[in-house]
Structure formats: C-alpha cells, structure tokens
Amino acid sequence: MMANPIIAPFPAARLRRMRRTPSLRAMIAETELSPANLIWPVFVTEVAGAEGEISSMPGVERLTLDGVKRAAERAAGLNIPAICIFPHSDQDLKTETCERAWDPENIGNRAIRAIKETVPELAVMTDIALDPYNINGHDGFVVNGEIVNDETVEALVKMALAQAEAGADILGPSDMMDGRIGALRAALELEGYKHVAILSYAAKFASAFYGPFRDAVGASGRLVGDKKTYQVDPGNRAEALRCVARDLAEGADMVMVKPGMPYLDICREAKDRFAVPTFAYQVSGEYAMLEGAIRNGWLSRDVMMESLLAFRRAGCDGVLSYFAPAVAEMLA
Numbered sequence: 001m002m003a004n005p006i007i008a009p010f011p012a013a014r015l016r017r018m019r020r021t022p023s024l025r026a027m028i029a030e031t032e033l034s035p036a037n038l039i040w041p042v043f044v045t046e047v048a049g050a051e052g053e054i055s056s057m058p059g060v061e062r063l064t065l066d067g068v069k070r071a072a073e074r075a076a077g078l079n080i081p082a083i084c085i086f087p088h089s090d091q092d093l094k095t096e097t098c099e100r101a102w103d104p105e106n107i108g109n110r111a112i113r114a115i116k117e118t119v120p121e122l123a124v125m126t127d128i129a130l131d132p133y134n135i136n137g138h139d140g141f142v143v144n145g146e147i148v149n150d151e152t153v154e155a156l157v158k159m160a161l162a163q164a165e166a167g168a169d170i171l172g173p174s175d176m177m178d179g180r181i182g183a184l185r186a187a188l189e190l191e192g193y194k195h196v197a198i199l200s201y202a203a204k205f206a207s208a209f210y211g212p213f214r215d216a217v218g219a220s221g222r223l224v225g226d227k228k229t230y231q232v233d234p235g236n237r238a239e240a241l242r243c244v245a246r247d248l249a250e251g252a253d254m255v256m257v258k259p260g261m262p263y264l265d266i267c268r269e270a271k272d273r274f275a276v277p278t279f280a281y282q283v284s285g286e287y288a289m290l291e292g293a294i295r296n297g298w299l300s301r302d303v304m305m306e307s308l309l310a311f312r313r314a315g316c317d318g319v320l321s322y323f324a325p326a327v328a329e330m331l332a
C-alpha cells in the first residue's frame with residue numbers, strides 16, 4: 001500500500017498574488033494592443049441611396065466619398081495608421097470583362113485620391129480582386145465556368161497600377177490567383193511605383209465567414225458557385241503556410257491570414273516560421289457574430305478588445321477589423 005502523499009499546507013505557487021490589483025496585473029501583462037495595430041476596412045459607394053448601414057453588419061456603413069474623407073480624419077485623430085478601401089460599385093457597371101476594375105475613375109480610386117487629399121499621412125490600403133466589378137461575383141475572369149488564372153493576373157496588374165497611380169500606399173491582393181504577387185511586384189518596379197508595398201492575402205481560406213462582406217459590396221446575389229477553386233480549404237494548414245512562403249518569395253512585404261479568429265493557429269505558425277510582418281483579417285462574419293451578440297445582450301462589449309488582443313498574442317503585428325475605430329476610442 002502507498003502511503004498517503006504529504007499535502008503541503010500552502011500551494012507551491014500562488015499565481016493569484018500578481019493578479020491581485022490592476023497595477024500588479026499591468027506589470028505582468030504580456031501582450032499589448034494599441035491603435036497602431038489596427039487597419040480599418042471601410043466600404044465606399046458610388047451608388048446614390050446605397051450609403052448607410054449594412055444590414056448584416058450592424059454599425060458598419062457604406063460611405064460616400066465625403067463620408068470616406070470624414071472616416072480618414074477620424075482614423076488619423078485616433079492614431080489608426082491605415083484605412084483599407086472596399087468599393088461598392090454600380091450594378092450596371094459590373095461586366096464579365098471587369099474593365100471598371102482598372103478605371104482611374106472607379107469609386108475605389110476616387111476614394112484613394114480623396115483620402116490622400118484630406119489626410120496625406122494616413123496610409124491607404126486597397127483590395128485587388130475583380131469581384132466588386134465582376135458580374136458573376138468572382139475574383140477572377142470566368143471563362144466557360146472556370147476561373148482563369150493567367151488572364152486574371154494580367155487584369156490585376158492593371159488594377160494595381162491604377163491604384164498605385166491614385167496614391168495607394170499598400171496594395172492588398174485578395175484574389176488568390178497563382179503568380180499574382182510576382183507579377184504585381186515586377187509591374188510596380190518597372191512602372192515607377194517601387195515604393196508601393198504589398199500586403200498579400202496569402203493564407204486566405206474558402207470561408208463562409210465572408211457572407212456579410214458580399215452583402216456590403218453588393219456581390220451576394222451574384223456569386224455563381226463558390227470560391228473553392230482558388231481559396232484554401234479550411235482544413236489545410238501546410239498548404240496555407242506554403243502560400244505564405246510563395247508570396248514572400250515573389251515579393252510580398254507583409255502577409256495576411258484570413259479569416260482571423262478561427263485561424264489563430266495559422267497566424268502563430270506563419271509568424272514563427274517566417275518572422276515577417278503578419279496580419280490577420282477579422283472578417284465581416286466575425287464582426288457580425290460578435291456585434292450581433294453584443295446588440296442582443298448575449299455578450300458584453302469586452303469581447304471586442306479580447307478578440308483583438310488574441311490576435312496580438314497569436315503573433316499578429318496588426319489586425320484588419322471593423323471594430324478599429326470603436327477600439328481605438330476605448331484605448332484613447
């Protein structure tokens with residue numbers, strides 16, 4: 001028979017000692033969140049009457065050009081370093097050939113110029129993919145039911161050059177075509193935009209969490225089929241990391257994991273493995289889920305801050321989040 005173990009009269013470690021007061025807790029805090037870690041995604045519309053709240057994203061609005069200027073001023077006032085522009089284009093301007101995507105006068109490019117005129121020091125990020133201008137809602141050209149890669153990359157290059165010309169600081173290719181980063185980097189170098197950075201949507205998964213975004217940009221009813229032939233399967237970790245490695249080799253300055261919260265393992269692994277600026281996108285569905293529950297009284301508003309802190313703990317340098325202005329206000 002084993003003797004009874006000796007029970008010490010006190011715990012070997014009292015971890016609660018350093019959790020006792022806010023000052024003590026501050027001393028052992030391991031992770032910091034500041035406005036500098038935020039990128040604020042905004043939707044801008046050229047359609048009269050389409051401005052205002054997006055029903056599946058309560059609290060988030062489609063903005064007019066004037067609204068975007070005010071958002072830029074607000075971002076700068078809150079020390080948010082960057083805004084990311086997503087265009088909501090006129091349905092009549094969506095075509096199969098997507099010319100509007102590289103039109104200097106499309107709403108995205110007008111928004112870039114408007115922000116740069118208003119708050120030149122604010123970094124402007126863009127999205128590169130054909131979906132806001134594609135009649136069928138896909139990120140690439142559809143030919144005989146297939147999303148064609150190389151023809152799409154040629155169009156993305158034109159789109160990127162128009163955004164660079166409009167004054168974008170950071171380009172965000174979100175299309176997931178093969179070879180786009182190398183093609184964009186080469187075009188930027190050769191056409192006089194060697195200063196323009198690329199934040200690649202590298203580990204972008206084929207996710208159901210993008211639903212509200214597709215409402216926001218008016219692509220919802222339009223998407224024919226799904227995006228599984230170009231976005232990564234949600235179960236594929238090695239493939240996602242291979243995307244990150246590939247995009248870095250092709251010239252990306254920074255990489256992104258998207259969606260965010262269900263993919264924190266990928267964030268951590270990408271950061272540890274590549275040690276490059278790593279971002280996550282807390283996407284529309286994550287926002288809708290949290291904000292919806294907050295508005296119903298099912299969750300407290302503290303989840304906002306907690307979710308963003310978790311990205312930082314997982315190794316992200318920054319997060320694209322629709323909560324950016326609200327969180328920056330709380331941090332101020």
Ligand code: PBG
Pocket residue numbers: 127128129131139174175209210211212213214227282283284285
């Ligand atoms: C489109 C794009 C999407 C998002 C950013 N760029 C949607 C998609 O891939 O279908 C999603 C962002 C969000 O859900 O907040 N290329």
